[in-house]
Amino acid sequence: xxxxxxxxxxxxxxxxxxxxxxxxxxxxxxxxxxxxxxxxxxxxxxxxxxxxxxxxxxxxxxxxxxxxxxxxxxxxxxxxxxxxxxxx
Amino acid sequence: xxxxxxxxxxxxxxxxxxxxxxxxxxxxxxxxxxxxxxxxxxxxxxxxxxxxxxxxxxxxxxxxxxxxxxxxxxxxxxxxxxxxxxxxxxxxxxxxxxxxxxxxxxxxxxxxxxxxxxxxxxxxxxxxxxxxxxxxxxxxxxxxxxxxxxxxxxxxxxxxxxxxxxxxxxxxxxxxxxxxxxxxxxxxxxxxxxxxxxxxxxxxxxxxxxxxxxxxxxxxxxxxxxxxxxxxxxxxxxxxxxxxxxxxxxxxxxxxxxxxxxxxxxxxxxxxxxxxxxxxxxxxxxxxxxxxxxxxxxxxxxxxxxxxxxxxxxxxxxxxxxxxxxxxxxxxxxxxxxxxxxxxxxxxxxxxxxxxxxxxxxxxxxxxxxxxxxxxxxxxxxxxxxxxxxxxxxxxxxxxxxxxxxxxxxxxxxxxxxxxxxxxxxxxxxxxxxxxxxxxxxxxxxxxxxxxxxxxxxxxxxxxxxxxxxxxxxxxxxxxxxxxxxxxxxxxxxxxxxxxxxxxxxxxxxxxxxxxxxxxxxxxxxxxxxxxxxxxxxxxxxxxxxxxxxxxxxxxxxxxxxxxxxxxxxxxxxxxxxxxxxxxxxxxxxxxxxxxxxxxxxxxxxxxxxxxx
Numbered sequence: 001x002x003x004x005x006x007x008x009x010x011x012x013x014x015x016x017x018x019x020x021x022x023x024x025x026x027x028x029x030x031x032x033x034x035x036x037x038x039x040x041x042x043x044x045x046x047x048x049x050x051x052x053x054x055x056x057x058x059x060x061x062x063x064x065x066x067x068x069x070x071x072x073x074x075x076x077x078x079x080x081x082x083x084x085x086x087x088x
Numbered sequence: 089x090x091x092x093x094x095x096x097x098x099x100x101x102x103x104x105x106x107x108x109x110x111x112x113x114x115x116x117x118x119x120x121x122x123x124x125x126x127x128x129x130x131x132x133x134x135x136x137x138x139x140x141x142x143x144x145x146x147x148x149x150x151x152x153x154x155x156x157x158x159x160x161x162x163x164x165x166x167x168x169x170x171x172x173x174x175x176x177x178x179x180x181x182x183x184x185x186x187x188x189x190x191x192x193x194x195x196x197x198x199x200x201x202x203x204x205x206x207x208x209x210x211x212x213x214x215x216x217x218x219x220x221x222x223x224x225x226x227x228x229x230x231x232x233x234x235x236x237x238x239x240x241x242x243x244x245x246x247x248x249x250x251x252x253x254x255x256x257x258x259x260x261x262x263x264x265x266x267x268x269x270x271x272x273x274x275x276x277x278x279x280x281x282x283x284x285x286x287x288x289x290x291x292x293x294x295x296x297x298x299x300x301x302x303x304x305x306x307x308x309x310x311x312x313x314x315x316x317x318x319x320x321x322x323x324x325x326x327x328x329x330x331x332x333x334x335x336x337x338x339x340x341x342x343x344x345x346x347x348x349x350x351x352x353x354x355x356x357x358x359x360x361x362x363x364x365x366x367x368x369x370x371x372x373x374x375x376x377x378x379x380x381x382x383x384x385x386x387x388x389x390x391x392x393x394x395x396x397x398x399x400x401x402x403x404x405x406x407x408x409x410x411x412x413x414x415x416x417x418x419x420x421x422x423x424x425x426x427x428x429x430x431x432x433x434x435x436x437x438x439x440x441x442x443x444x445x446x447x448x449x450x451x452x453x454x455x456x457x458x459x460x461x462x463x464x465x466x467x468x469x470x471x472x473x474x475x476x477x478x479x480x481x482x483x484x485x486x487x488x489x490x491x492x493x494x495x496x497x498x499x500x501x502x503x504x505x506x507x508x509x510x511x512x513x514x515x516x517x518x519x520x521x522x523x524x525x526x527x528x529x530x531x532x533x534x535x536x537x538x539x540x541x542x543x544x545x546x547x548x549x550x551x552x553x554x555x556x557x558x559x560x561x562x563x564x565x566x567x568x569x570x571x572x573x574x575x576x577x578x579x580x581x582x583x584x585x586x587x588x589x590x591x592x593x594x595x596x597x598x599x600x601x602x603x604x605x606x607x608x609x610x611x612x613x614x615x616x617x618x619x620x621x622x623x624x625x626x627x628x629x630x631x632x633x634x635x636x637x638x639x640x641x642x643x644x645x646x647x648x649x650x651x652x653x654x655x656x657x658x659x660x661x662x663x664x665x666x667x668x669x670x671x672x673x674x675x676x677x678x679x680x681x682x683x684x685x686x687x688x689x690x691x692x693x694x695x696x697x698x699x700x701x
Contacts, residue, residue: 037631037635039630039631039634039635039640040627040630040631040634043640044634044638044639044640045634045638045639046359046638049356049359049360050359050360050386050390052360053359053360053361053390056360056361057361062155063360065356065359065360066220066221066356069221
């Protein structure tokens, strides 16, 4: 599948991901480290795939959950998404 | 209840010897229009699928939903038979007939054609995960090292990832096999011969493959057909992993066995949006669909009442539920949410099974639903209590179950729980031995009443002829429908280079009322226990276990020697779990979040213990 570049502001995506993860796990968004791997703060692989589904609805995009395993942190995912690599 | 040995329908002592002797029914029976197909003198699933292709070739066999939404494949029985023949011909030409072959292919008709193609040429199929992540590649590497297949059958896209693995097995792609001009001939299949090897455990250290014969496969397919009251009208909609027993045998081969249709999506497509699964049941008028309790829980959590009421689930007759402890509360919430969509609670079919029995061991009949009973927890003179458990029904037809106490004796009285031991033509003859390319019989099989029984490692009780699975004494932790070896988790913890203070560790699963949690208890020396920093060490271990196994555990620390041990000094997992849940582990150190989570586990255990006797 051809990479698709979506017109989503990386900062909006980053904020959304941080809020989603923090709300689910009861973490403080102000002190949340976006460089940490998802599993460091207790976000396991099932939850990562679920987030991919919620994100599709929120941003009206197609996301292959395997992208999260290739880029397993908020920072890395946002960077990958912004570059349009292997989306869909 | 006096008699502790139950056969199907409550009859006693009707077990068959292991791995042999499937009775076959009369040859070609009534036309498909009469729904119930009679089975000829079939010795394998291969002949059955070919028979369907001849009799009703245009009927849909497999529908694959890309992303769980878009119909990317619709394959008729004729197409499936043709695909199977081409792959079988390619295998013959490549000299792979009769050889062990690992299949690493994505879900879809190609995987199914490859699986049946292997069976067709007498090859021993070894279904494996798709090589789509580092974790699955390392699992495949472990299976390759243990099974030592002659070839790996994969597709063009996956072949480069598999090239990273050091192996003597040749890599063969589907395209190469399909290019063969040879015609496949139907080889005579030895019914007691090995059809495939199941590596369902997640063990990355020393996975053990369970050998399933053609006999086992046909016997269990017949058992499932009878237990679930299936016929050729079956439309099974599945999100389960296609290389695992419940996905492959319960949700793909069962519809093919009956001449019905399998509608398939990937597990990730389902987990990403569980609504996709229910929409597919609605769209394709699914009659049968199921999985572990976790799947039902996910549907209730992520599908809103509004989305639910827009569905029509009235065609869903068999909603099977197994592989993890069946939780009544989860299924009750599911029923409540989807009742407006026409879902009936009586469609829920709790069942119990394991890879060593091909798949299903016992099942509730469709139309009954979830029933709970107080079960006596008395065992070998220990204090008794009564707790509520969910019935997993009666042993499947033609099989029997007995319970064995801790001393190894089959229990004759009706009041005790014990280890579930199974007998019947669906029970595997043993583990795969790569060296001899043969079976090593299970070491712990024992004779009782003229039949051979295999202990399962699970604890259960019988009430009025129905099996109530209670707990596991085996080393396998089942979380999110995937099997994880406790020993693997313990090794992950102990091998972490930054963890020098931990002497021993024990891992087990415990239920918090909503789902199973993975718990790891670590023992530290007295000196280290006084001075160590709990939170960072727990965080480090959570990260390591999550990286290796995909699950974030609860981690606690205790003083060396605190956990219960066997006479040989090995920590007892089940006893450790019971000690933790009853609050009897002294001086446990945990971080505050873990403390809350462990309290929830204890609370759930207390709720279940309705009263002490």
